[in-house]
Amino acid sequence: MSLALIAALPFLGALLPGLTIRMGRTACAVSTGAVTLVALLLLASLAPAVLRGEVVQTRIDWLPALGLNANFMLDGLGLLFAGLILGIGLLIILYARFYLATSDPMGQFYSYLLLFQGAMLGIVLSDNILLLLVFWELTSLSSFLLIGYWKHLPEGRRGARMALAVTGGGGLAMIAGMLILGQIAGSYDLSVILTQKTAIQASPLYLPALILILAGAFTKSAQFPFHFWLPHAMAAPTPVSAYLHSATMVKAGIFLMARMWPVLSGTFEWFVIVSFTGLFTMLLGAKIALFKDDLKALLAYSTVSHLGLITMLLGFGTPEAAAVAIFHIVNHASFKAALFLTAGIVDHETHTRDLSRLGGLRRLMPVTFAIAAIASLSMAGIPPLNGFLSKEMMLGEAVHVAWPTPWLVGLAATIGALLSVAYSFRFLAHGFLGPLRSDYPRAPHDPAPGLWAAPAVLAALVVLIGLFPNLMSGWIVDAAATATTGTAILLHLSHWHGLAAPALWMSLAAIGGGLVVLGTYPRLRRLWDATPRPEAKRLYDGLIEPLAADARKLTSALHNGSFSRSLAIGLAAILAATAYAFFAAPYQPGSRAILAPDFVTLALGAVLLLAALATPFLHRNRLIALILTGVVGLLIAPLFALFSAPDLALTQVGVEVVTVLLMLLALNFLPKDTPAESAVPRRLRDAGIAALAGLGLGSLAYAMLTRAPAFPSISAFHLAQSKSGAGGTNAVNTIIVDFRGYDTFGEIIVLGIAALIIFALSETLLRNAAVSRRLARLPRTVESGDRHPVMFVVGTRLLLPMAMMVGVYIFLRGHNLPGGGFVAGLVFAIAYLLQYLASGYDWSHARQRFDQHVLIGWGVFVAALAGVGAWAFGLPFLTSGYTYLHLPPLDEFELATAAIFDLGVFLCVLGAVLLALASLSRLALKTGERPNVAAHDLEEAR
Amino acid sequence: MEALLATIIGVLAAVGIYLMLRLRTFPVILGLTFLSYAVNLFLFASGRLALNAAPIIGTAERYTDPLPQALVLTAIVISFGMTAVIMIMAVGGYLQAGHDRVDLDRDDEEPT
Known part of the structure; x- marks a missing residue:
């Protein structure tokens, strides 16, 4: 259970x-952090068993017929990823508290963040691939919200859309x-x-x-040729970038490859596709990163490059290479999150992320510099930091690859490492080293500890894993x-594998080469700027924009803002x-015995049909149209009664009366014609469409009425159990309050909400100055001199x-x-409404x-209480009892x-109906009508 | 009787749809009401027609199907809620915009 709970916690949270x-920004951050912390503690409680080699499982049947079950499992891989998601998540929550501006809606941010966290946890904990897919799509959706968090920035919206299109399409x-x-x-x-490796690969x-x-x-995971979305997602707030691009979103693809590694890897196809895509992505990302001036763009492309590295290692297909990949996942998450967060600090303090405008920050921001130095040296692979360990092991694995020719992959990997050294050093040198400048957009200084605490923890991890790798991360x-x-x-x-290890020399070559590249950077940059190159974004836009234009054309052709037109098109299609x-199918008349018509029913039906058919012809006079509607509605009641549905007849009469009253009231404020x-x-x-639709529905009804049901009705159960099970002889009522009580419970809530919507809308209308003016100018209809006739007042009182007595009687029976x-x-x-009608709103309301x-x-509340009460007897929600x-x-x-x-139903219906009508009648307050407080006053003579 | 009820359902639906295709809010809402009548009757008809067979245990020899009745009962109440909500929306729309047309004006801003 606790596994499902870990995945569910962020969603609930x-x-x-x-x-x-509402209690403040700190309270908001603390509550968000508490959710993550609880999930992390739950995870930690399961960790000892997993580290012993057990697999913790939770199985919940969801849709077993589809093979879709909410099965969760936790093994070493899941534990590592869940730990990263929650641990780094906690640091991000802390950082975001101090990073977000007061104008940013922080509650929204944390809600999105937790949604995303839950989706990620779901991916890494799922034991069912269909469930995994659900969470997979949820990460695409929730990351869309996070990337586009700054809705006012067009690049934020574009970046979010692109990320969604690419990752959603891949999904x-x-x-x-x-x-x-x-x-x-x-x-x-x-x-x-x-366990099905052979079957799958065969x-x-x-x-x-x-x-x-x-x-x-x-x-x-932003592998070539899909790498382009990741840098554009950098328009997100920095905590989001740090979270999505170090530990979570982009690692989901890596996780999936690792998860599927036992069954998919080991074949030649896997090796070629995965390792060479990874290798190429590593080189491409590193090369672009080198020439980016935006701190976050540089980090984004370096992320692409490191993801390529991990992908390549998984592609090699050997267990050793896969283990190195896992190790690099940990290291990359730690140093890259720290780097993103420091980039965010620089941005926050200097108001720029442009390397060409930075430099010399080491004296102004010593703490930030220390963190950035540790993290970027680790990214460059300088001993003894953790990035060095995994990079050297990567080079060691790359040497062993002998296809297509020995040393090719090793050489390419060394070039990748070289570029990585170069851009890491550039991040540090152009950002923090060099002379002080006088033209920073804002005078920089170290931020408060709240902002640097999170990256400092990560930097400490970088050092500790580097120094004591086996103790800190080996297990x-x-x-x-x-x-x-x-x-x-x-x-x-x-750290030391001896002088004979080729990786040592490759590492040294990479560091030396990286320094050379940095030294000749200005010349390389000129060359880079001069060479034309394909822009992935332009290709993407070229593909997407015509599609979007076509979609827009189709939409506006179908829906040009005219409701009646789109309704007609929809009806015609149906x-x-x-x-x-x-x-397409042969028609056979039904064989069910039909009831013989009698005179009364025919007469009733004739009047009903006459009233209905007259409405379209007379509908321009709205009062007459309303009366005809009321006639039709009321005549339906005896039809119900005749065909053995007394409950429906009663309800129809009641509802019809309140509906007509409501519409009459509304008509007060609307044109009368x-x-x-x-x-x-x-x-x-229109008449043609309507007639055809009516013909269709009528024929369908006739076909249904003249046939016996294809399946026996489930009502036999309800009829049999009505008395013995629910203790009532009215089967319709027992279905409503007992057998299907849950439906009814939902329904009264809907009704209540509808009434509250009406109240809220009328409140907004009353506050709107333009509406008030228009209300005051409404043409007053000629009224009779007697606003509240004495006879009517006395009669309704x-x-x-008596009406109440009848109501109580109806309720009880x-x-x-x-x-x-x-x-x-x-x-x-x-x-009650009659009182309002007869004596006026003010008098009655008072x-x-x-x-x-x-x-x-x-x-x-009462209905819920009746439901919860069953729990006291150990029975499910809404089980009823009687004596x-x-x-x-x-x-x-x-x-x-x-x-x-x-009783709950009763109260809710009463409250909802009264609230709906009272809200509407309150609009009359602004029409210039005199309030009446006396019992029955006379309208001033006209 | 079956033919009568089917005719009523068809006519109510046709009238409802015709009114819903009008250009002002009030007839559209009336049309929706008519359509609700038709749909409620249709759902009720799925229990088939029977005389003197109300599903009150002990009052008849055989009972008609109570389930469609229970569903239609809640549907009737919910359609009231829906009608009330769109009615206030129509009133609000009229008071704010100064007209009660349901279609966008040609010179109104294009939805984007």
């Missing part, structure tokens, strides 16, 4: 920052690849797939699956590498599809207690006879002792918890 931001390819893989292995569970579908899965991994790297490769790995990490479906705007052909077209909370709520609401909002709240009581002078009566639930 994502709700917190939005709340805690789609990966879905196909994973489905193929699952088909070959016969299961979507990783733990099964990982399958003819191995190569397509491999290519598709690698497309997902390469896009995510976790061994565990992760063992889990990755399936063979026991015990790395011996040391009609065409329906016609096709109908004519609809102008004739559409020409006759247009009206004929007499009616109130609801469980056994037609009635219940819905109808009772409507009856009460109508009784006498209303309860607040409608509170009523809705109580309704939901019979016999109090002496009364007859025996029933007590059911469902009645409490129904």
Whole structure:
């Protein structure tokens, strides 16, 4: 369970920052950090077992029929990645607290960050590849939000869109690849797939699956030719860049390759595609990084380069190389996160990230300089820092590769290392060394400890892993590498392998060459600026822009802002599809016995049809249209009653009354007539579409009514259990309050929310000055002299207690006879509305002792209470119970918890209806109508 | 009877759709109401028609299907909520824009 909890915690926690931001920025950051910390502690509690070599598993069946289960597993590889995600996440949260400006919405930032964290954790903890895919797509979506966090920056939005298009597109390819893989292995569970190496590699579908899965991994990990999105994602706030591009997002692709390594690697195809893509990406990224002036762009391309390095190592296909890859993942995460964070500090303090405007910062920002120096020397691979260890091991592995010719890969890797030394030194030399300048955009100095604490921790890790590699990281790297490769790995990490090791000389060559490159940098830069080169972004835009233009053209052709037009197009499409479906299959009339018509029903139906058909012809007079609508609605009630649905009849009457009242009220503020705007052909077209649609729906209804159901109804159960199980004889009511109580619970919440929306909208309208002016200018209709007729007032007041009695009666009998909370709520609401109608808003409102909002709240609360009450008896939510009581002078009566639930329904319906109508009538306050406080006042003579 | 109910459903749907294709908010909302009637009746009809068979245990020899009834009951209430919300939106739109057309004006800003 705790594994699923670790993955779920950030998602649940994502709700917190939005709340805690009201208590201040520090509280917000602390609550976010607490979520991550709890997840990290949970993970740590599982670590000892994993380090012993066990695999911790949690299995939750989700959709077993699809093979999609919420299965989680934690092995060494998952532990390493989850630790990185949560550990660095914690540091990022700390850093972001001090990095974000007061104008940035911090709650949003932390919510997005936690969403992203949860998605990443999901990827590394999933034991089911379908579940993994879900999380994979979630990282694309949540990183979109993070990269585009500064919504006001166009490059931020563009960068976010590009990242989403590239990584999302790769994700789609990966879905196909994973489905193929699952088909070959016969299961979507990783733990099964990982044992099917021979079957998978022997399958003819191995190569397509491999290519598709690698497309997902390469896009995510920014491998050539998909590397271009990563630098553009740098428009994100620096904490995001540091998180996404050191430890998480881009490492997801690496993780996937490592995860799938046991079954996919080892073939020639894997070796060629993966290692050479990695090698090429490493060289390309390093070369571009060297010539970037923007600190973050330099780091972005260096990230591309290092990801290429790791990919190449995984591509070699030997367990040793894979272990080195794992080790470099740890080292890269530590020094690269530190570097991004220091770049952010420089940006924050000097207001520029441009290397050509920087330099000499070492005296002004000594702390930042120390951190940057440690991290960039590690990136360059200078002993004894951790970057040196893994880089030398990488070179050692590259030497062994003999294809296509010995030494080629080794040589290329050395060149990559050389370039890496050059850009790392350049970061340091052009940013921090050199003479002091007088033209910084802002006078720089070291920031407060809050900002440098996080990178300082990372720099300390860089040094400690460098000095004591086996103590600090050997155990976790061994565990992760063992889990990755399936063979026991015990790395011996040391700085000195003797003079005979080729890696030593390659390292020295790289460092020397790097210094030479830096020395001749100005000349190289001129050469670079003079050579034309293909710009990946331009190619991407060339591909995307025509597509986007076509999509826009299609959209505006279908939807030009005219609602009626798009509705007509949609209807025509549905009609065409329906016609096709109908004519494609033979039609046979139904055989169910039909009911003989009787005179009363026919007469009822005739009036109903007449009223309905008259509406389109008379609808321009809105009052008449409304009356006709009411007639139709009310006549539906007896139809329900006739066809054995008394509950529906009652509800229909109640709802119809409040609906018509509501519309009447609204009509007060709207024009009373609809102008004739559409020409006759247009009206004929609309009538044609409407007639065809009506014909379709009517025929479908007829076809359904004349046939027996294809499957037996599940209602036999409800009928049988209504009395014995739920304790009521009204099966409709027991379904509503008991069998499907959960539905009803959701429904009353929806109803309550609808009423609150109405209230909120009317509040905004009342505050709007333009609306107030327009309300005051509304033409007043000619009113009768008697605003509140005495007879009406007296009559409705007499009616109130009687109506309430009827309401209570309907409520009480609801469980056994037609009635219940819905109808009772409507009856009460109508009784109150009549008071408003007869005596006016002000008079009635002053006498209303309860607040409608509170009523809705109580309704939901009481219903929830009835549901939660079941827990006290160890039963699931909303299980109802009942008993019979016999109090002496009364007859025996029933007590059911469902009645409490129904009370909640009642309160909610009453509150919602009253709130909706009261909100609308409040608009009248601005129409210049005199408030009436007296019981029945006379309108001034006109 | 079946033919009658089917006719009613068809006519109500046709009237509703015709009104929804009008250009002002009020008839569109009325159209939606008509369409709700039709759809509710249609859902109800999926339980098939029966006379004197209300699903009240102990009052009849056989009972009609209570499930569509329960679903339609909640649907009726929800359609009220929906109608109320779009009604206030229509009123707000009219009061803010000064007209109650449902379509964008040609000179209104193009949605981007």
